[in-house]
Amino acid sequence: MKNTLFIFTFFVSLFQANAQLTVPKETFTRRDTLQGGLRPERTSFDVLHYDLNIKISPNQKHIVGYNDITFKVVENTSKIQIDLFENMNVDSIIYNDKKLDYKREELATFIHFPQELQKDTQSVIRFYYSGNPVIAKRAPWDGGFVFSKDKDGKPWVGVACQGFGASCWFPVKDSQSDEPDNGATIKVAVPNGLMNVSNGRFMGMENLKNGYTRWDWEVKNPINTYDITVNIADYVHIHDNHKGLDLDYYVLRANEKKARKHFEEVKPMMDCFQEKFGKYPFSDDGYKLVETPYLGMEHQSAVAYGNHYMKGYMGNDLSGTGVGTLFDYIIIHESGHEWFGNSITSKDIADMWIHEGFTMYSEIVYIECQYGYDKAMQYAYGLRNAVTNDRPIIGHYGVNKEGSGDMYPKGALMINTIRHIVDNDSKWWRMLLKYSETFKKQIIKTQDVIDFFNKESGRDLTPIFDQYLRYTSIPELEFRKSGKVIEYKWNAEAPNFVMPIDVMIKGKKIRLEASTSWKVFTESVKSINDIQPIKTDFYIKY
Known part of the structure; x- marks a missing residue:
């Protein structure tokens, strides 16, 4: 989303x-290219694992910690690019117990190694950082952190950064072209009395004896970097299991009762999707819904939910037909x-x-x-x-x-x-x-x-x-009377456009193999108005 x-x-x-x-x-700007492009500093290495270990202070809206980045070298290189937004501080970058030199340009941090890294070898860098991350003005419509409060005045924190960039809050190879092959570990310390929920399985908690408790999570599967998440609140945990798949829900304490009832929709959804699309892809990481102070986001194995336990999309129907209020849009x-x-x-x-x-x-x-x-x-x-x-x-x-x-x-x-x-x-x-x-x-x-x-x-x-993806118009079906016959064709911009269309004639369905050249309509009809394309089945203009 x-x-x-x-x-x-x-x-x-x-x-x-x-x-x-x-x-x-x-x-487009240089920054756009740095964020979206694939240059040797990015393509020379393949990320294997992220091990994120940070402390988040909700009152100060501050993050401090490090990310251990394990990667495989796929082409000899002495320089790689790791991304972190300009407003965040690079405290130091450690490799083999020594600080590395680096140069920052926009959101990119170009890291220099003292010797060339050799193809097919593995390396680990520890990237220390800190700062106040970008705060989203209207998540998930824009990217960044959300620092909110629940009804009891307790901190309620989340992040949404699809498109905006995961590097808005942690150092990462911020490209969809590379997911960590061996998943990620997400360790987040938050003030005592609060819980952090991240992706994957809960691995335990530790009281750090400094007013903070660290919550550890592990993802075994490859994961999109914008999916890596934190959710901080006074959560209640609801556990369920459906046909062998763990279902876990983390909701605000006041919403436990309604969540238990409302989230029952997950079960028929899982039955449907697993039948049509195959087994849930991340069963070893489990499936979670986590209540968030913003509408929602597809955070892998920790789906963000903020639809206020309503059917439809915030109670509305995106289709305008009434059908859209039969289900909770954000869950589905x-x-x-x-x-x-x-x-x-x-x-x-x-x-x-x-x-x-x-x-x-x-x-x-x-x-x-x-x-x-x-x-x-x-x-x-x-x-x-x-x-x-x-x-x-x-x-x-x-x-x-x-x-x-x-x-x-x-x-x-x-x-x-x-x-x-x-x-x-x-x-x-x-x-x-x-x-x-x-x-x-x-x-x-x-x-x-x-x-x-x-x-x-x-x-x-x-x-x-090509017509639907690369052009702004949709295929237009055209009929004309030519002498004693009716002819038909598509108006479309894609080269060599040919697409069948089903039409109804006096209750009978007929398939036409239409192209951008005129063809003769062979069925017997009195008027062009007797020919009705089935527009519920085909997205066309007529």
């Missing part, structure tokens, strides 16, 4: 009225990310539609599991009202720039369209399951997705993906 979804939803009517087919040229959407985003991760943030399009489609899948196909298609059809067609869904590569917020609804509608192009539900569900399992815990690109669905569907879907 990211800020763009929530912003464009509230202002969708304004955006749609002003949507353009041309996109203004964007400019953010948990869907465990498969799409956390397990299957895009190499560059420009391809974030791989996270968000499939995850918003998981909402449609859940509705179908619970309430049937018709309700699911009703919800899907309603999502088109949230599409702005302002910019392409795919963003700019190498500069930490995602594409349009349309990656959510338009991405989901594109996937729903492909389902109906396949026109065989048994085959479709096998394809979707195979997609999830083929790329499980992998980092991929848009082309990987296209190649997979081309192969599994048995047809060239490339122009269809």
Whole structure:
């Protein structure tokens, strides 16, 4: 989940009225390149493990500690890049018990080693740091820390940094292209009487005898750096188990009773998602919902929940159909990310539609599991009202720039369209399951997705993906009377665009293999108005 979804939803009517087919040229800074680019200082090493050991002081809004970064050298190098936002202090960087030289440029810290590190060797650096992290003004719409209070006046702290950068609060190789192969350890000391909940399994606590207690957590799986999290509050722990999967909920003390009832929705969701997408990818790390002072975020194995125990999205229905209030949007959407985003991760943030399009489609899948196909298609059809067609869904590569917020609804509608192009539900569900399992815990690109669905569907879907992902318009189906016959074609910009479309004629479904060239309509009809495309199944303009 990211800020763009929530912003464009509230202002969708304004955006749609002003949507353009041309996109203004964007400019990027050196900082954008440092954050989003892959240069030798980043590609020469592969992170194996993060061991974060810090103290957070909520009243002072301050962090101090270190991160032990274990990495493998993949190309000989004497310099690597580790990221930490400019407002945070680099206290020292230790390698083999000696301080290393480094140079800071924007958020990047270029670390120099006294001797060249050799390929296929492993090294560990300890990166000491401190400072007051950026405070989000409106998380998760912007990135940073949230320092809040619960109803009893006790500190309630969280962080959300997708897109913004995990380096806003700890030193890290801040790129989706590299997840720590062996997971992470997150040790966080907080004032006595409070608890910290992070990703993975709870490994124990230790009273440090200085007014702070350290809470230790361990993630065994590779993890996206923006997923690494802290949650500090006076939490109550609720434990459950569903068919062998540990379910743990950490909620504010006052909300324990309502949480026990409300979070029962997790069980049918898990049944649905595991049937359609495969086994929960992080069962050895468990599944958690953690109550947060912001709306939500897909923090792997510690999903942030702040929807106030309401159905819908803060009580509202993003589809405008009424179907969206049948489920808790944050539970379903953010948990869907465990498969799409956390397990299957895009190499560059420009391809974030791989996270968000499939995850918003998981909402449609859940509705179908619970309430049937018709309700699911009703919800899907309603999502088109949230599409702005302002910019392409795919963003700019190498500069930490995602594409349009349309990656959510338009991405989901594109996937729903492909389902109906396949026109065989048994085959479709096998394809979707195979997609999830083929790329499980992998980092991929848009082309990987296209190649997979081309192969599994048995047809060239490339122009269809291109039209929805790389252009701001959607395919427009056009009919015309030409003499005594009716002709049809697509208006689309993607080269060699061909896409089937199902239409209804007097209660009969007919499939047309339409292209950007005029074709003769062979069915007998009196008027073009007798031809009705099935727009619930295909996201098109007509």
